Amino acid sequence: xxxxxxxVGRARRxxxxxxxxxxxxxxxxxxPTVMDVPAALRETDDILQVNFGPNHPSTHGVLRLIVDLDGxxxxxxxxxxxxxxxxxxxxxxxxxxxxxxxYPERIDYVGYQNNELVFVLAIEKLLELEVPExxxxxxxxxxxxxxxxxxxxxxxTSALELGAxxxxxxxxxxxxTILDLFELVAGQRMHTRYFQAGGIxxxxxxxxxxxxxxxxxxxxxxxxxxxTLLDRNQIWLERTQGIGQLSAADAVALAQSGPVLRASGxxxxxxxxxxYLAYDQVDFRVPVYTxxxxxxxxxxxxxxxxxxxxxxRQCIDRLERMEGEPWIADDRKVVLPPREELHTSMESLxxxxxxxxxxxxxxxxxxxxxxxxxxxxxxCYVVSDGGPKPWRVHFRAPSFAAxxxxxxxxxxxxxxxxxxxxxxxxxxMGDTDR
Amino acid sequence: MSDWSKIPxxxxxxEAYGETTVVVERDRVSDACAHARDELGFNVLIDVVATDYxxxxxxxxxxxxGTAGGRDLNLPMTQGLQALPNVKPxxxxxxxxxxxxxxxxxxxxxxxWLEDGDPVESIVPVWPAADWLEREQYDLMGIRxxxxxxxxxxxxxxxxxxxxxxxxxxxxxxxxxxxxxx
Amino acid sequence: MSDEPxxxxxxxxxxxxxxxxxxxxxxxEEELGxxxxxxxxxxxxxxxxxxxxxxxxxxxxxxxxxxxxxxxMSIVGSRYDLARFxxxxxxxxxxxxxxxxxxxxxxxxxxxxxxxIYDQMLEPxxxxxxxxxxxxxGMFNNYAILQGVDRIVPxxxxxxxxxxxxxxxxxxxxxLHEAHMAGIPPAYERKQVAT
Numbered sequence: 053x054x055x056x057x058x059x060v061g062r063a064r065r066x067x068x069x070x071x072x073x074x075x076x077x078x079x080x081x082x083x084p085t086v087m088d089v090p091a092a093l094r095e096t097d098d099i100l101q102v103n104f105g106p107n108h109p110s111t112h113g114v115l116r117l118i119v120d121l122d123g124x125x126x127x128x129x130x131x132x133x134x135x136x137x138x139x140x141x142x143x144x145x146x147x148x149x150x151x152x153x154x155y156p157e158r159i160d161y162v163g164y165q166n167n168e169l170v171f172v173l174a175i176e177k178l179l180e181l182e183v184p185e186x187x188x189x190x191x192x193x194x195x196x197x198x199x200x201x202x203x204x205x206x207x208x209t210s211a212l213e214l215g216a217x218x219x220x221x222x223x224x225x226x227x228x229t230i231l232d233l234f235e236l237v238a239g240q241r242m243h244t245r246y247f248q249a250g251g252i253x254x255x256x257x258x259x260x261x262x263x264x265x266x267x268x269x270x271x272x273x274x275x276x277x278x279x280t281l282l283d284r285n286q287i288w289l290e291r292t293q294g295i296g297q298l299s300a301a302d303a304v305a306l307a308q309s310g311p312v313l314r315a316s317g318x319x320x321x322x323x324x325x326x327x328y329l330a331y332d333q334v335d336f337r338v339p340v341y342t343x344x345x346x347x348x349x350x351x352x353x354x355x356x357x358x359x360x361x362x363x364x365r366q367c368i369d370r371l372e373r374m375e376g377e378p379w380i381a382d383d384r385k386v387v388l389p390p391r392e393e394l395h396t397s398m399e400s401l402x403x404x405x406x407x408x409x410x411x412x413x414x415x416x417x418x419x420x421x422x423x424x425x426x427x428x429x430x431x432c433y434v435v436s437d438g439g440p441k442p443w444r445v446h447f448r449a450p451s452f453a454a455x456x457x458x459x460x461x462x463x464x465x466x467x468x469x470x471x472x473x474x475x476x477x478x479x480x481m482g483d484t485d486r
Numbered sequence: 487m488s489d490w491s492k493i494p495x496x497x498x499x500x501e502a503y504g505e506t507t508v509v510v511e512r513d514r515v516s517d518a519c520a521h522a523r524d525e526l527g528f529n530v531l532i533d534v535v536a537t538d539y540x541x542x543x544x545x546x547x548x549x550x551x552g553t554a555g556g557r558d559l560n561l562p563m564t565q566g567l568q569a570l571p572n573v574k575p576x577x578x579x580x581x582x583x584x585x586x587x588x589x590x591x592x593x594x595x596x597x598x599w600l601e602d603g604d605p606v607e608s609i610v611p612v613w614p615a616a617d618w619l620e621r622e623q624y625d626l627m628g629i630r631x632x633x634x635x636x637x638x639x640x641x642x643x644x645x646x647x648x649x650x651x652x653x654x655x656x657x658x659x660x661x662x663x664x665x666x667x668x
Numbered sequence: 669m670s671d672e673p674x675x676x677x678x679x680x681x682x683x684x685x686x687x688x689x690x691x692x693x694x695x696x697e698e699e700l701g702x703x704x705x706x707x708x709x710x711x712x713x714x715x716x717x718x719x720x721x722x723x724x725x726x727x728x729x730x731x732x733x734x735x736x737x738x739x740x741m742s743i744v745g746s747r748y749d750l751a752r753f754x755x756x757x758x759x760x761x762x763x764x765x766x767x768x769x770x771x772x773x774x775x776x777x778x779x780x781x782x783x784x785i786y787d788q789m790l791e792p793x794x795x796x797x798x799x800x801x802x803x804x805x806g807m808f809n810n811y812a813i814l815q816g817v818d819r820i821v822p823x824x825x826x827x828x829x830x831x832x833x834x835x836x837x838x839x840x841x842x843x844l845h846e847a848h849m850a851g852i853p854p855a856y857e858r859k860q861v862a863t
Contacts, residue, residue, distance in 0.1 A: 083635040084614035106781050109730050109760035113737065114778055134641035135778040136734055139658075139812035141626075142651055154807065158773075161735035177503055205738065224745035231742075242735060242831055304587065307531050307615035318587065326591035416572070419503050420583055420595065422532070433535050433583070437542065448533040448583070456618050482734050485641055485775075642812075643777050650811050658811025 077302050078463050084306065087459040089120045089128035098122055102467075106135045112209075112474060113481030115455070124466045129459050136485040144445045148411030149175055149249065152442055156432070157243045159447055160483040163202040165194050166425035167447065167483075168247050173328065174421040174434040175249045178414045179386060185330075186377045187251030192329045193264075193367035194237070194246065195423075196360040200271065201230045202426035203353045203360075207278065210350070210475035214291050219281060226274050229267050236260050249412070250387040251380030256371065264368050271361045275354065282350075292347040296461040296473035299344060306460065307453045310428025311356065312477060314340045315348035322424035334366045346469075346476040353478075356426075386412040411440035420448075427451050427478055447486055451479035492525070493518045493596075507581075507595040515598050516607040519582060523612060528584035528594050531609070534619040535581045536627040539574040540653040575599045580606060580629060600629070608634035626651040716849075722766070722792065723845040725754040729765035731785065733772025736799040736831040740771045748834035753841065762788040767844075768821070769837075773801035774814040786821045792854050796840055797823045800830045822855035 080087040089099055104117035114135035120128025140159055144152040153175075156167040169191055176183060208223030231241040237260055238244035238253070246253050282288045298308070303316040313320055321338040323331040339355035341348035380387050388407055389400040406412075416438035422431035428450030435444040454477040461473045490499045490506070495514025500507045510518040522528045576599035584594045600606060608631040609616045620631045621640040628649035631637055639646060648655055732740055743750045750756050759765040762785045774782055786795070797817050800806035803826040805815035817823060824847070827840040852858075 079614055082610075084610070084617045086636065106778060107731055107785055109758075113772075114733055114781075134639075134643075135775055135781070136773065137641040137775050137777065137812050138773055138808050139650060139810040142655075142657060143808060143810050146657055158735055158807075161738060164735075180503075205741075209741075220744075221746050224742055225747070228742065228745065228747045241833065242739065304529055305614050307613065309530075320587055322591070325589070417502055418507070418537075418581075420505060420533075420593070422593075429532065429585075431533060431583070433533065433581070435537050443542075444535075444537045446533070446535045446537075452618060452622075453615060456615060656811070657809075659805070659809035659813075660815045662809060 077305070078297070078299065078460050079302060079305070080459050080463055085131060085456045085459055087127070087129040087463065093122060093127060099127065101128075104470075109213075112479060115474070115479070115481055115484075117458075117470070117474070119467065119470065121467060124468075126462050126465050126467055126470055129462050129470075131455055131458055133455065133481070133484050136481045138482070138486065140447070140486045141445050144442055146441070148440045149414055149442060150407070150411055152445070153247070153249070154245055156447065157245065158482060159449070159486055160425060160427065160430065160451070160480050161242070162205050162480050163198050163426040163430075164243050165191075165198045165247070166423060166430055168245065169195055169329075170421055170423050170425075170430050170432040170447075171434075171445070172247045172249055173423070174419050174432045175414060177419045177421055178417055178434065178436055179249065179383075181250055181381055181383060181386060183251050183381055184378045186371065186374045186379050187381075188330050189367050189371050189374070190237075190252050190256060190379070191247060192331065192334070193364055193371065194234070194244075195329075196363045196367065197230050197233060199360045199426045200357050200364075201227055203357050204230075206353060206426075206475075206478045207350070210472070210478075211282065211288075213471050213475050214288070216282060216285070216288060219278065222274070222277060222281065226271065229270070233260070233264055233267060236263060248380060248387070250383060251378075253380075255379050261368055261372050264364070268361055268365045268368065272358065275358055275361075279354065289347070291468075291472055292350060292476075293343075293345060295346045295469045296465065296476060297344045298457060298461050302460055303344070303457070306457045308428065308457060309450055309453065310424065310426070311349055311352040312428065312454055312457070314338065315352045316344040317342040322422060322429060326422070328421075328423055331363075334363050336360075336363050346472045349476040349478075413438060413440050414442075422448065425450060427454065427480065427483065430483075449483040449486060451477075451481070451483035455479045455484055493521050505593065505595060507597055509597045509599070512580075512598040512600050512604060512606055515580075515582070515596070516609050516612065518596055519584075519609045519612045522584055522594060522596065526586070526594070527588065528586045528592070530585040530587060531613040531615050531619070532583040532585050532593075533581075534616060534623055535583070536623045536629050536651075537579045537581070538577065538627060538651065538653045539579065540577055542574050543572075576601050578602070578604075578627065578629060580623070582609070602628070603630070605630045605632045607632055608637075610634060625649070628652065715851075719849055719851070723848050725757075726766045726794070726841075726845070727757045727759050727764065728755055728767040728769050729762050729785065729789070730758045730760050731768055731770060731782075733770070733774065733778065734801070736771035736802070739831045739834055739837065740769060740798065743834040743837055748838060750838075750841075753845070755841070762786075763790060765789055766792065767794050767796065769796045769798050770802040770817045770821075770823075771798040771831075773806060773808055774817050775812050776814055779814050779820055782817070783820050791856075793856070794824045794844060794848075794854050795821050796825045796827060796837075796844065798827045798837055798840070799832055800828055802826075803828060806830060822859040824855040 100121045102119045102121055104119060106114040106116045116132040118130050119126055140155050144155050156171040157164040159167045204223040204227045208220040211219035234244050235241050237256060238246035298316050300317045303313050319340045324338055336359045339352050341351055384403045389403055393400040394404060414436045416436055418435040420431055420433045422429050430450055431448035433446040434442060437443045462470055490508045493508060493510060494517040495511035497509040578600050580598050582596040586592045608620055618640060620634055623629050624637055625639045625641050626649055744756055768786060797803045802817045805813050825840045825844045827837055829836055
């Protein structure tokens with residue numbers, strides 16, 4: 053193991069991770085994801101090992117935590133994952149590019165359109181395909197609505213676990229409105245499969261924009277309601293403030309991203325710093341808090357919901373002016389021709405046939421595309437051999453990284469705080485296990 | 487930023503699709519990562535990905551006929567063996583995706599090539615985030631990381647045999663009528 | 669209806685009316701305004717009454733695995749209200765639950781905990797396989813996913829789609845209620861597999 057790292061002086065750099073653990077870090081042991089029980093405590097025979105089994109009442113799915121307790125203090129922690137390992141990556145290698153787009157949605161099943169977006173963006177990057185503006189703005193609108201959806205599910209379920217049970221119904225009421233919008237546009241509430249390589253599958257139906265506007269007007273009022281319910285609630289504040297702190301240096305060392313990173317004081321948002329889609333043309337703020345505890349992560353997500361509503365409003369304004377524009381690229385080698393053409397044009401028929409049976413071919417190469425999903429940086433690494441099927445697809449899961457920080461955040465926590473911490477990291481097990 | 491040759495174990499650089507891929511030698515990967523973090527400022531380890539290139543290029547694929555500037559829609563796409571994808575140096579490629587938290591969000595892909603059974607030094611001392619990332623690649627691809635504090639199976643069961651994401655591992659499941667033999 | 673026993677004496681029950689045939693209607697019956705008290709009450713067998721009670725408060729277990737769990741949570745929400753069926757009390761402990769809604773894809777690693785949870789439930793118990801993945805493995809025909817949860821637990825109702833709409837899940841639940849009210853025994857008594 054090479055430990056002779058040469059430290060060259062730099063004006064501003066992150067603390068160096070060495071062995072033993074560097075100063076100021078709360079990373080608990082040589083194995084960053086495991087908190088070991090101190091040897092002295094282990095010998096006193098006072099430790100109770102509890103299994104937060106894969107099936108437990110908090111709604112995070114199938115996460116298993118093996119917790120060592122000294123009374124109510126958590127002195128040892130290790131997380132076992134893999135109970136939802138689905139083999140997405142291997143399955144996608146068996147399907148053509150078009151059919152493979154169906155799979156990524158099920159990975160992060162709460163922010164589903166973001167996963168679809170990242171895979172489709174990777175295909176388009178390899179194809180060097182130009183996507184029409186209307187498709188870009190629609191994708192942005194749906195991804196922002198999906199971000200609000202994801203944060204609503206987070207808020208509802210986290211509050212439910214901490215005892216603020218009525219928040220669940222408030223959040224899910226707004227969530228139903230969002231799912232209605234998705235159903236209007238794509239035909240299905242969840243797992244919409246609306247994005248195609250080259251644009252979106254179908255045009256936005258009439259009647260969508262008034263409904264979307266109604267939602268966008270309603271959302272700030274709803275956010276006020278949630279803040280009223282939670283933010284002045286003494287129990288909520290005491291259960292979330294000061295709990296599960298993660299310093300900025302630890303967050304960067306543990307590859308955190310998204311709300312967890314921003315709540316620890318690092319001002320980083322891929323939508324602003326590495327803009328994709330049309331995020332450089334909309335106006336929004338990136339909320340950053342410095343406490344790094346559960347309360348700040350909750351505040352970041354609340355503020356993000358407000359910002360997403362702003363972005364959605366701007367997208368709706370822009371899309372309403374794009375009536376009648378094309379919603380998918382024109383490249384017939386990749387995109388199906390419109391059905392009316394099939395009756396008259398032989399080339400269209402052949403293209404349709406080749407694309408449906410064999411699938412379009414994506415040039416050989418490897419790309420990595422990353423977007424800002426509700427959980428953090430969600431990325432897709434695609435290797436293509438030039439054929440109709442992907443050679444290797446790998447998804448970088450933000451929840452995977454977030455769960456690695458559980459042991460660091462839970463240092464010195466009580467068992468009740470552990471629930472709050474795991475909830476605030478907002479890990480979706482489908483995303484973790486893939 | 488373009489002085490990639492200073493990275494320890496440097497072999498080559500490729501720039502494609504706006505991304506930089508630097509190939510380093512397998513036994514200098516840990517030093518290369520530390521150099522990238524300290525000297526070049528790539529402070530976040532985004533991902534560790536292994537790719538299995540077994541049977542790569544076994545059947546020719548027809549690519550687009552066109553120039554780097556664009557494809558010509560008027561030229562038909564043939565089904566003949568237009569192009570074989572480039573031959574790969576070894577069976578597995580291990581890519582480390584890095585990100586620098588500064589303006590422009592520069593990214594780097596450090597890549598090394600290894601054969602089945604070759605060990606790679608673990609970079610957990612450099613970034614703690616590599617803990618589960620390396621375990622996952624060990625579990626699914628069978629790449630052995632030396633010096634990893636806890637190299638055990640992560641996603642599959644503890645007593646699972648085989649490494650599922652390899653190309654010689656079957657897809658599994660049950661046989662279904664009318665689908666290609668799997 | 670006419671061949672069904674409706675009189676108390678047909679059940680072999682003795683009432684004071686039988687012992688005193690000449691007694692007229694009581695004050696209570698006069699107020700009710702019916703001639704025969706038995707026709708104003710619901711006469712049923714004990715089994716039917718018990719089945720009715722079981723149907724009206726069939727508490728599910730919190731077994732949300734994947735995407736279908738999100739839709740299962742939304743039927744507890746206020747739009748698709750599950751509380752009108754008496755089922756909003758999702759029990760965390762399988763010992764207190766009647767219904768196991770397997771919502772989501774079951775990996776082989778999860779199959780053992782799933783069977784353990786099912787074994788911990790007390791009879792009578794029902795299983796709903798929610799979604800395509802629980803019914804048959806769904807779109808994941810691979811090494812990691814159990815191809816249908818009925819390989820390890822006996823399933824009463826299969827709810828298709830990916831993920832099923834909350835109304836679809838409700839349809840499944842209502843059909844389960846109707847089946848149970850009609851006297852169809854739970855799956856572990858009917859099916860010869862996975863018991």
